[in-house]
Amino acid sequence: MRIQLTKRQPLPTWSRIAIPVGAIVTTLILAAIPILAAGGNLWKSYYALFYGALGTRFNILETFVKSSPLMFTGLAVAFAFRAKFWNIGAEGQLLAGAIVATWIGVYAVGVPSIILLPTIMIGGFLAGGSWAVVPALLKTRLKVDDVVSTLLLNFVMAHIMGALLFGPLQKPDASWPISEQIVEAARYPILLAKSRFHLGIPLAFLAVLVVWFINTKTVFGFRAKAVGVNIKAAHFGGINTTSVIIKTALISGGLAGLAGVGEVAAIQYHLLSDISPGYGYTGIVIAMLGNLHPVGVMFSAIFFSIINVGSQTMSRMTGVPSYISGVMEGMALIVMLVFLLMNEYKIRVVRK
């Protein structure tokens, strides 16, 4: 018995929407297994999940709050993957952005908000971007595999952050790795009363629009796609592939850096070692689930945010551990991968 894959005619356009939707539905069905195993009532659990994420004004806004960093890291990964720059390093780039935002935010006393906010955003963008350019240079100049180098650089950056948090950035009287608070003027304004709905959220939606614009309306977006489809052909077609990969890395890392800026400037107000619960890694899943399309990324980031926020409520109301969200995220990725394969191939189990 073996599995046989045969290429099929491309499915019509509707499949591009049907596939992620199908993957999400399948994930919700599969997640019933761990929920039931945890002794949760299925309907009550799913009700709690969606009520917790979308049931009240506050809950909805909280879901948006959580979706902002995911949108940024998802876009970062999708943008890089589209040009086949395998950026697994969004986590490290996020931290780079958070570190620079903190550094500026702590010391820029007396600088008005109107100058300081753009400064920390640009600073965070450039920090994340340049951290991503390192593996891009290693890839283009020295042919170093980008998957492994971007992955390893995450740990280098995490340790740089650790060294800073136990060193120059540490709050003077603290024994924990935690920085001083950033000044008021460096904080993202809250846009809706009685919530945490901050500037970083419309910014994330703006980033979706910008990435979509770059991808579809600019020469650079066309070149990046060409490099992703076939780097050799792109090269022979007269595209400077090295330049494309480096610019892609800069933008990708910059987007991840902005996720870090948001966590410091809108949520925590200081840097601490667990500033990111793995948003960079989740970004990879979100990018895949969104089929590397910015609008897809937007929806899958919101979906993940619903699971994350809702699982807390589900945990309180039914006793199903909130780690169910991690299980569901992993499931969603695996299911999506299989669904994407079915888009391209017919899968048959044949007896030999």
Add this chain to the structure above:
Amino acid sequence: MINDIFSVTFIAGLIGATMRMATPIIFAMLGEVITERSGVLNLGIEGTMLMGAMTGFLVALNSGSLWLGVAAAAVVGMIMSLLMAVLAVYLGLSQHVSGLGITLFATGLAMFIYRLQFGSPTVPPTVVPFARISIPVLSSIPILGEGIFRQYSLTFFAWLLIPVVSIVLYKTKVGLKIRTVGENPFAADTVGVNVNLTRTLCLVTGGAFMGVGGAFLTLAHQNMFLLDVVGGRGWVAVAMVIFGNWDPVKGTIGALIFGLLDGLQLRLQNMGIQIPFDLFLMIPYLITIIALVGVSRKASVPAGLLKPYRREEKGG
């Protein structure tokens, strides 16, 4: 204080710590070497180790038998890798993304099961961990003996596995098959080797090693399960495979360097010496990135790595 560092006790202790800290890396590295030699990069390693750590702890706690825990960790490692085989070998999905997906899934699952079992207690449950055993005569060699020959039995087992994996890979027919499948799956297929089955068996064997590496952390190194117990050691193992040029012995050298730095920073910290230990822990990653530059020049990476094998797409 300098005298303290160069004292016999300190050095003996450091050698012992190096061996201990290197043990989980050696298990995982050997598992990853076997897997990658057959042409599959298993980035599910981090999650597989966490599942091993959790399962090993859970089974040992409930059964009272540490060895049963180790065995269960191996089995769970095999199951996680079997899932990887379905995705990356039989369906031919991207090895990077499948592996990361498995890590994500396994990490979530390990934490989920642990919470389900224990809730969130203020004092985490513990097991009585493995005791270190001394090898008679050898352990009384001055300085070295105490460090090297008084260890956990799992550490000795890891060291036993290094030559075994080496010999199997380089000196046996099975090893030749594995390496051919990793280098040139089409050639292997032509001479009648079942490429996908070979890759699956390598994944499963490697997964067992990874699971045991995880169990070492909860049953010997520590006596409890913490959510960050693996703490990136799986990724370190992937790095050490590259550092060691896909060779079990050279990979062990990498694992020992990591163990030494890890052991040293812990010891210096305990002595109250203020060092930025994060800078210490960064070194293995930096060394590996530098090693990557060398590797890309020498091209010793298995030629079939990352490429799913589809017979009908030969030359495509």
